[in-house]
Amino acid sequence: MTNVVSPQALQAERxxxxxxxxxVLAIVGAVVSVVAPLLPWVTFVLNDGAYPDKSTLQFxxxxxxxxxxxxxxxxxxxxxxxxxxxxxxAQRRVLRGLGVGIAAIGVIHFLFITGHGGGLGAVTAADxxxxxxxxxxxxxxxxxxxxxxxxxxxxxxxxxxxxxAPLAYLALLVSFGALLFLVSxxxxxxxxxxxxxxxxxxxxxxxxxxAAGLLAALSGVGALKWISTLSEQHRWFSIxxxxxxxxxxxxxxxxxxYWMTVATNVGIYAATAIGLNIVVGLSGLLDLxxxxxxxxxxxxxxxxxxxxxxxxxxELPFILVVVISALVAGIFxxxxxxxxxxxxxxxxxxxxxxxxxxxxxxxRNNIGGLTGGSNAIPNIPQLEGFGTKFNEPIDLFGAKLPxxxxxxxxxxxxxxxxxxxxxxxxxxxxxxxxxxIREDEDAxxxxxxxxxxAKILAFLCGAILAGIAGAVFAHxxxxxxxxxxxxxxxxxxxxxxxxxxxxxxxxxxxxxxLLFVLPEKLREFADYxxxxxxxxxxxxxxxxxxxxxxxxxxxxxxxxxxxSGHSLDEVAEVRxxxxxxxxxxxx
Amino acid sequence: MSTLLQQLxxxxxxxxxxxxxxxxxxxxxxxxxxxxxAHGEVFMVGAFGALATFTWVIPEGVKGTWYITxxxxxxxxxxxxxxxxxxxxxxxxxxxxxxxxxxxxxxxLGVSVTLKEAVRLFYPGATKPIPFPNVFLTGSIDLGGIVVxxxxxxxxxxxxxxxxxxxxxxxxxxxxxxxRATAQDPDVARLMxxxxxxxxxxxxxxxxxxxxxxxxxYGSHISNISTDIGFQNGIFAFTAAVLGGIGSIRxxxxxxxxxxxxxxxxxxYLPGGTQYDYVWIFVVLILVLVFRPQGLFGxxxxxxx
Numbered sequence: 001m002t003n004v005v006s007p008q009a010l011q012a013e014r015x016x017x018x019x020x021x022x023x024v025l026a027i028v029g030a031v032v033s034v035v036a037p038l039l040p041w042v043t044f045v046l047n048d049g050a051y052p053d054k055s056t057l058q059f060x061x062x063x064x065x066x067x068x069x070x071x072x073x074x075x076x077x078x079x080x081x082x083x084x085x086x087x088x089x090a091q092r093r094v095l096r097g098l099g100v101g102i103a104a105i106g107v108i109h110f111l112f113i114t115g116h117g118g119g120l121g122a123v124t125a126a127d128x129x130x131x132x133x134x135x136x137x138x139x140x141x142x143x144x145x146x147x148x149x150x151x152x153x154x155x156x157x158x159x160x161x162x163x164x165a166p167l168a169y170l171a172l173l174v175s176f177g178a179l180l181f182l183v184s185x186x187x188x189x190x191x192x193x194x195x196x197x198x199x200x201x202x203x204x205x206x207x208x209x210x211a212a213g214l215l216a217a218l219s220g221v222g223a224l225k226w227i228s229t230l231s232e233q234h235r236w237f238s239i240x241x242x243x244x245x246x247x248x249x250x251x252x253x254x255x256x257x258y259w260m261t262v263a264t265n266v267g268i269y270a271a272t273a274i275g276l277n278i279v280v281g282l283s284g285l286l287d288l289x290x291x292x293x294x295x296x297x298x299x300x301x302x303x304x305x306x307x308x309x310x311x312x313x314x315e316l317p318f319i320l321v322v323v324i325s326a327l328v329a330g331i332f333x334x335x336x337x338x339x340x341x342x343x344x345x346x347x348x349x350x351x352x353x354x355x356x357x358x359x360x361x362x363x364r365n366n367i368g369g370l371t372g373g374s375n376a377i378p379n380i381p382q383l384e385g386f387g388t389k390f391n392e393p394i395d396l397f398g399a400k401l402p403x404x405x406x407x408x409x410x411x412x413x414x415x416x417x418x419x420x421x422x423x424x425x426x427x428x429x430x431x432x433x434x435x436x437i438r439e440d441e442d443a444x445x446x447x448x449x450x451x452x453x454a455k456i457l458a459f460l461c462g463a464i465l466a467g468i469a470g471a472v473f474a475h476x477x478x479x480x481x482x483x484x485x486x487x488x489x490x491x492x493x494x495x496x497x498x499x500x501x502x503x504x505x506x507x508x509x510x511x512x513x514l515l516f517v518l519p520e521k522l523r524e525f526a527d528y529x530x531x532x533x534x535x536x537x538x539x540x541x542x543x544x545x546x547x548x549x550x551x552x553x554x555x556x557x558x559x560x561x562x563x564s565g566h567s568l569d570e571v572a573e574v575r576x577x578x579x580x581x582x583x584x585x586x587x
Numbered sequence: 588m589s590t591l592l593q594q595l596x597x598x599x600x601x602x603x604x605x606x607x608x609x610x611x612x613x614x615x616x617x618x619x620x621x622x623x624x625a626h627g628e629v630f631m632v633g634a635f636g637a638l639a640t641f642t643w644v645i646p647e648g649v650k651g652t653w654y655i656t657x658x659x660x661x662x663x664x665x666x667x668x669x670x671x672x673x674x675x676x677x678x679x680x681x682x683x684x685x686x687x688x689x690x691x692x693x694x695x696l697g698v699s700v701t702l703k704e705a706v707r708l709f710y711p712g713a714t715k716p717i718p719f720p721n722v723f724l725t726g727s728i729d730l731g732g733i734v735v736x737x738x739x740x741x742x743x744x745x746x747x748x749x750x751x752x753x754x755x756x757x758x759x760x761x762x763x764x765x766x767r768a769t770a771q772d773p774d775v776a777r778l779m780x781x782x783x784x785x786x787x788x789x790x791x792x793x794x795x796x797x798x799x800x801x802x803x804x805y806g807s808h809i810s811n812i813s814t815d816i817g818f819q820n821g822i823f824a825f826t827a828a829v830l831g832g833i834g835s836i837r838x839x840x841x842x843x844x845x846x847x848x849x850x851x852x853x854x855x856y857l858p859g860g861t862q863y864d865y866v867w868i869f870v871v872l873i874l875v876l877v878f879r880p881q882g883l884f885g886x887x888x889x890x891x892x
Binding site for chain 1: 620622679682683686687688689690691692693694696697698699700701702703704705708818822825826829859862863865866869870872873876877878880
């Protein structure tokens with residue numbers, strides 16, 4: 001046993017409040033954090049221009065006029081003051097979350113400013129001036145985190161979910177509205193990356209730190225769990241509201257052509273990732289060539305679009321094209337899945353990788369004149385409907401919406417549809433069969449599940465979803481070539497599923513969003529993108545193998561916890577000791 | 588006829604390289620049941636390590652003397668690969684020893700991407716293929732119309748010799764017995780006084796040494812290296828290991844030669860030519876896995892999770 005604390009003592013610690021000394025430490029940390037955004041952050045104007053948000057010493061004429069990252073920091077810090085002064089439930093969890101967020105903002109800006117300003121002088125002293133903002137934020141954040149060390153984290157409080165339906169609807173509306181606001185802010189935070197805006201990456205990362213701190217605090221007090229339980233109870237209402245919220249995105253700050261394109265691409269990959277989630281997350285069949293199905297869907301759609309570069313010059317209605325793409329991808333899915341009848345585990349991963357590579361090589365060599373080879377298939381016509389081309393700007397409800405917005409609406413509908421299909425599949429008989437196969441294939445077979453059929457069906461469903469996404473992809477990007485469907489794309493999709501949390505729908509969407517938005521935001525680090533990606537894969541597997549939003553059962557399986565988050569060993573020990581106590585009493 | 592023989596020789600040269608890499612896959616999989624995706628990158632790093640040694644360490648005066656240069660480069664490649672493999676095992680894989688099987692596999696993908704990118708970004712000039720020195724062993728031998736490059740001959744000989752040595756080491760030595768015992772049952776092996784951690788690290792290191800040697804020989808045969816050589820040859824080598832029966836030493840090398848032959852012969856005789864020769868390797872892989880999952884020389888299938 002590495003853990004010397006007895007389970008009862010641990011239980012007592014979980015319910016006990018933070019010790020007075022630690023609370024003082026937390027209050028000090030919170031106050032330092034409040035001061036941090038009011039201090040200057042940079043001692044001189046950097047080469048690339050003034051650091052945003054008036055935080056450069058020369059521009060520091062109005063410290064209380066906070067915007068941007070300093071405003072975010074102040075919000076976290078004020079929350080930390082409240083959380084440390086008052087005795088709130090799960091105080092340590094909340095404080096830790098806020099502390100990590102505050103420290104993250106501090107560290108990101110500290111590193112960035114010193115990196116850009118040529119050393120420590122940029123944040124400490126130059127010409128007798130001091131700019132300790134980022135240092136204060138780091139100190140405050142670290143103090144907050146340190147204040148939570150020493151005693152075990154409390155249980156996440158469970159909120160009542162048996163509230164009347166109208167109240168639940170209201171709560172869901174408010175929280176999804178807040179989610180929309182958060183998504184819009186995330187997209188636009190720091191603005192477009194690139195040469196014109198050298199600080200975009202840092203501002204965006206610090207926004208992510210802010211969002212992570214806020215969400216960690218919310219999840220600490222049990223609000224996130226409450227919302228997710230409520231949304232499970234009112235599944236159809238939630239999906240409806242989510243889709244409406246997603247439709248609202250173009251009406252926010254993110255409503256420019258650029259962000260619509262990014263959001264549409266994210267949507268396509270999110271739909272594909274949800275499809276992959278069926279295969280990997282639910283059925284536990286590792287697929288390393290999954291992007292091939294997206295490719296097959298895209299090439300089928302391209303060939304049936306009437307583009308000049310294709311062989312047949314056929315143009316079919318889009319709905320029909322989607323159906324055909326889905327069917328063809330599905331057939332290939334069943335073919336790729338058929339070795340699962342005999343091959344298991346790691347070997348299956350290799351078979352799928354082999355299929356993926358075969359597809360990629362065939363596409364590269366322009367097999368049968370269908371894929372355009374290295375020339376790709378260019379000039380796929382834009383979809384048309386509602387009296388406009390889909391890439392044109394439109395007027396809706398008196399609002400001017402940017403180009404590409406119809407594709408965005410289309411992909412939102414698609415992702416909503418895919419989510420609904422996935423959620424229903426997961427709770428259906430076949431979904432439970434998949435999960436049973438994932439847990440123990442032999443036991444599942446013994447329980448009367450036709451494992452062969454179920455596994456091929458998993459591949460088929462996953463491939464169909466990817467095929468549909470591929471059809472939209474072809475028209476949206478208007479050029480389809482083999483380069484979009486290489487091994488790294490498969491790995492990225494897999495990483496999206498794992499990062500988000502295997503078997504979880506919001507996880508897959510979140511994972512896809514992060515992995516496909518980050519490269520857009522971090523243009524200036526473009527060269528290091530894959531390196532960061534590889535290191536991140538290793539670290540995630542090491543420290544959070546169950547992903548950011550784990551599926552409860554999946555998490556239980558991966559980290560040996562029960563569904564409410566307690567370690568199985570501890571639970572067993574408590575039970576044994578309770579049983580022993582009973583026995584003593586009986587005597 | 589001479590075309591066929593020539594292609595067979597070419598296949599054998601490729602097969603020798605792949606076989607050397609496959610040994611690492613087969614040993615590691617045999618002992619920890621992990622497809623070490625990063626093993627192909629270890630091969631690549633070995634080649635780059637040897638190149639770095641040639642460029643910056645070996646004095647200008649002796650660069651042309653093959654019996655000094657070549658051993659030094661081989662040793663450098665092997666040592667760098669082995670160090671890398673030990674680090675990799677210690678930092679990435681060992682913490683996940685008891686994790687579910689998906690986790691280390693994904694870690695291995697991550698390690699593979701990281702290594703490739705690290706070399707591409709930090710080795711000067713590695714963004715495109717770099718010429719690899721082969722001044723020390725040039726020319727070729729003419730065997731009645733069939734041309735065999737001397738470096739190619741070296742690859743075939745070295746791969747056969749090293750395989751025999753490895754086979755002897757694993758079958759006869761004390762450490763080899765420990766490796767076999769750990770592969771069979773790590774818990775019982777521990778009871779018998781074997782340190783499984785040390786045995787596993789040694790397995791990784793041995794595989795990496797072979798891959799490093801293969802990297803140097805491959806580089807001097809092809810006479811240029813790029814960061815892409817790791818992934819592709821790694822996949823082929825894994826195919827060879829599976830084909831030969833995972834866990835089997837001679838199986839891995841024979842599998843390597845079979846893959847080499849399949850690639851060159853299908854490039855020559857099958858429709859599509861060299862554009863599709865990779866596809867045929869994958870076809871062979873899938874067929875083998877479906878119809879003979881234990882491989883050509885593997886033991887009959889054990890129950891796997």
